[in-house]
Amino acid sequence: MSESLARELAPFNIRVLVVEPGSLRTNFWTAYLEPAAGVNKGYAGTPLEHVLQAFKSNKVQPGDAVKCAQRILEVVDGTGMGAGKGDLFRLPLGSDCYDRVQNKIKKLQDNLLEAKDIAHSTSYS
Numbered sequence: 001m002s003e004s005l006a007r008e009l010a011p012f013n014i015r016v017l018v019v020e021p022g023s024l025r026t027n028f029w030t031a032y033l034e035p036a037a038g039v040n041k042g043y044a045g046t047p048l049e050h051v052l053q054a055f056k057s058n059k060v061q062p063g064d065a066v067k068c069a070q071r072i073l074e075v076v077d078g079t080g081m082g083a084g085k086g087d088l089f090r091l092p093l094g095s096d097c098y099d100r101v102q103n104k105i106k107k108l109q110d111n112l113l114e115a116k117d118i119a120h121s122t123s124y125s
Contacts, residue, residue, distance in 0.1 A: 006089060015086070017075065020101070021068055022094025023054065023061035032056070063094040 006016035032055035043049050054061070074082035075091055092098045 018090045020092045020097055022063045022097030024063040024065040025061040026065050068093045
């Protein structure tokens with residue numbers, strides 16, 4: 001939706017910036033309450049369990065929320081580290097987020113290559 005919105009608004013000189021923060025060391029995680037009965041054992045070893053474990057510790061998040069907010073402002077204003085970055089559409093913040101995006105790109109590329117013959121087989125001959 002953001003990509004479509006960006007294209008629609010571009011002629012009006014309105015920019016869309018998708019901010020993708022990684023894990024930030026804030027008190028957000030402390031709002032998590034584990035159910036009295038505990039988490040269903042079926043979730044053991046799943047991505048959900050990994051995230052819930054992160055909720056329990058506020059000391060493992062690598063991101064500094066103040067620095068992230070500063071970088072967002074710089075990119076929006078075109079100052080500091082955001083100078084010359086006015087064409088950015090996506091702003092990953094944090095090394096953990098950057099690594100996840102890089103991994104997603106690789107998976108998308110692998111999928112695209114795997115589907116190439118199928119994709120090209122659908123044209124009128």
